[in-house]
Amino acid sequence: MSTWPVYTGAEVPHDGVSRLPDPPPWRAFDGGPALPPPPQEDDTASPDRKHRASTYRATPESIDLVNAALVLRRPLLVTGPPGSGKSSLPYAVARELKLGPVLRWNITSRSTLQDGLYQYDPMGRLYAAGKGAGRKRPEGSGGGEPTGEAVEDHLRLGPLGTALLPYERPRVLLIDEIDKSDLDLPNDLLNVLEEGQYEIPELVRAAEHAPTARVMISGGETRATVARGLVRCRAFPFIVLTSNGERDFPPAFLRRCVPLRLRRPEPEHLEAIVRAHLGELDKETRQMIETFLRRSSTGELATDQLLNAIYLSRVPGLQAASREALAAELMTHLGPVADFHDF
Incomplete structure (x- = not known):
């Protein structure tokens, strides 16, 4: 059975992502235990997201480069003028390949790598500890810290952090307007995108007493299990980084991405x-x-x-x-x- 193309720009969703060839040896990841794919967008999803997913019209060039990014397990860097469809592309890919809701990270000049990976609320934990002084967990709950005082209760994975969980199928992540970021952010992303993993120091420090944690993920109230503070992907996510072409990126960053330049439509x-x-x-x-x-x-x-x-x-x-x-x-x-x- 042909493995190219997996993404075709078709209007009818299909399971073609299962035909993806094995990753290159230098892009193979082994995170686990494997998580099932998230549910598809339902009737509660944003009408804008559903509309842009179903109406996007891909060019032959964009189809080829999307497939190159999927096969190589590399991020897709999409540049082009405003309104050229850069941010609609990941929604169309997620819809056709049935990869679940798109995770979105909107970049500003204040965005940091940690914003994309996870957020931790130490003040909220301190407040919960004060309220729960002398209070114990309900009997049979496993002991440990009172409910609401554990580190995991004050952590939420960000869009990038969620995309790197060990899903069986790639999650789709849109990192929108990366050219608006601080100069350091593209370089800060390099190790995470290269290794497909990251640590949560707050959970690493707590691992001796709590080796696993149930952490809330981006985009809902669902929780995922993180062992000893390490998150490692299984299927490398399909990551689309968009840029209006307003700045240059470091060569080390560019060579780790598949480039796609969207031009004025014919x-x-x-x-x-x-x-x-x-x-x-x-x-x-x-x-x-x-x-x-x-x-x-x-x-x-x-x-x-x-x-x-x-x-x-x-x-x-x-x-x-x-x-x-x-x-x-x-x-x-x-x-x-x-x-x-x-x-």
Whole structure:
């Protein structure tokens, strides 16, 4: 049976991830015990997440590079202008390959590696210890510290920390806008992404008295067992790092990633995107697409600007002059541009 491609850009979810070939020897991980895949997104999931997953239209280049990242067990570094679909890609992959909800880590200039791995609340633990002074666990609970005072009760794994748990199938993690980070964060990520594991010092120190801990994971109230403070992956997660291309990254970081550069959509691809979001194209919609393509050749525009303009143009009762004026405002260039008028 063919193992390429696993991700096809298809609209129907499938179990093709089970056809992934064995990892390269230098990317094989042995964390355990193995955790079952998380449930798929259900009706309580964000409508935005479900919509972007089902309407994303991949290019042949992006399909090939997604598969390269999956086979090599390497992060995918996706660069491109705003609105080019960078952050929608991991949702589409997770949906097609049935890999469960996407874990998301939104990067700011204050983000640190620990934010992505786990959060610990020492003040909350101190407060719980004060409230629980003299109080014991219920009989038969296993002894130890009173409920609420154990280290594990004040720890939660972050998106990256959760993705590196020993799941049977890769979790999908979106690290959004990595170019906004402090200069040190890409280098800080290197060891974790290379080794597929990390330690939680607070649990390592407590391991003599509590060798295992049940720690809450990102994105819900579920808990996972961590032995002696070490988290090691089993199936390396499918990690998508997005960047608007506003800065350069260290060579050591770049060589550990599979690079994907998203470019301005070609006309046929743009029509497919619009059709996926808003249905079949009428004459006015095609004209707006042509105008968008002309304007995008002279300055930066995002695809969602076009989608907003088309959606508004279909509102009943909106006069033609108003539609044209609104389209001109909605499709304003995102950066400097010479004077150019289409409307």
